[in-house]
Amino acid sequence: MLLLCLDSSAVASAALVSGAGEVLGSFTSPDTRSHAEVLAPAVQRLLTDRGLAATDLDGVLVGTGPGPFTGLRAGIVTARALAFAWDVPLHGLMSLEALAQDADRAARGAGHPEFLVLTDARRREVYWARFATGQDGPRLVGGPGVAAAEQLPALPAYGRGAGLYADRLARPVREFGEAQPTASSLGLAAVRRLDRGEALGADTTPLYLRESDAKVPGARKRALA
Known part of the structure; x- marks a missing residue:
């Protein structure tokens, strides 16, 4: 199995991940203003560098958030367009699963049966999810949601x-204070799910958890009665 993985819930990222849990190539851009511009060329480079074509793919996997309105849409729309054009299955997976994939080994090593993963929701809030550790990978037990950091369990x-709100959390893990979801880790989380016998979902509905600040204008008010 070979998956093309995309995530734009935080940084813009793309990766090729095999069913054996090997990352064959990856791309990450920290520029949050150019998600739509960088993803498609990055995908082309990943395939070209490995001598692959779209016909070699078994599916496209995209992170569904939670994330900001504009950036998240860029990754999901790109994934939908590529899967449609290439006629390959499209899968969606919550982006916080990628963070949990990265944190799970450290959490188990520290003896933590449960842990939180947090990304920046802006406005002094975080996107959060709660996971339980396990030998076969982390499992979601709460969330996702958006909240002020001090409202979360200890x-x-x-x-x-x-990392951003360490002073407002009971137990921040500082060495993971810069970690964000990436396509590579999202793909590895998907492989773990498959190894557990869980199917990948086809739902790519974005998890915004906050409405867009842009609103459709209403009808103009008449100046005179």
């Missing part, structure tokens, strides 16, 4: 959201 907290 569990070890991993991710950039924990």
Whole structure:
């Protein structure tokens, strides 16, 4: 199995991940203003560098958030367009699963049966999810949601959201304070799910958890009665 993985819930990223859990190539851009521009060329380079074509893919996997309105849409729309054009299956997976994939080994090593993963939701809030550790990978037990950091339970907290608001959390894990979801880790999380016998979902509905600040204008008011 070979998956093309995309995530734009935080940084813009793309990766090729095999069913054996090997990352064959990856791309990450920290520029949050150019997600739509960089993803398609990055995908082309990943395939070209490995001597692959779209016909070699078994599916496209995209992170569905939670994330900001504009950036998240860029990755999901790109994934939908590529899967449609290439006639390959499209799968969606919550982006916080990628952070949990990265944090799970450290959490188990530290003896934490449960932990939080946090990304920045702006406005002094975080996107959060709660996971239980396990030999076969982390499992979601709560969330996702958006909240102020001090409202969260006193569990070890991993991710950039924990780094930004460490002073407002009970147990921030500082060495993971810059971690954000990436396509590589999303793909590895998907492989773990498959190894557990869980199917990948086809739902790519974005998890915004906050409405867009842009609103459709209403009808103009008449100046005179």
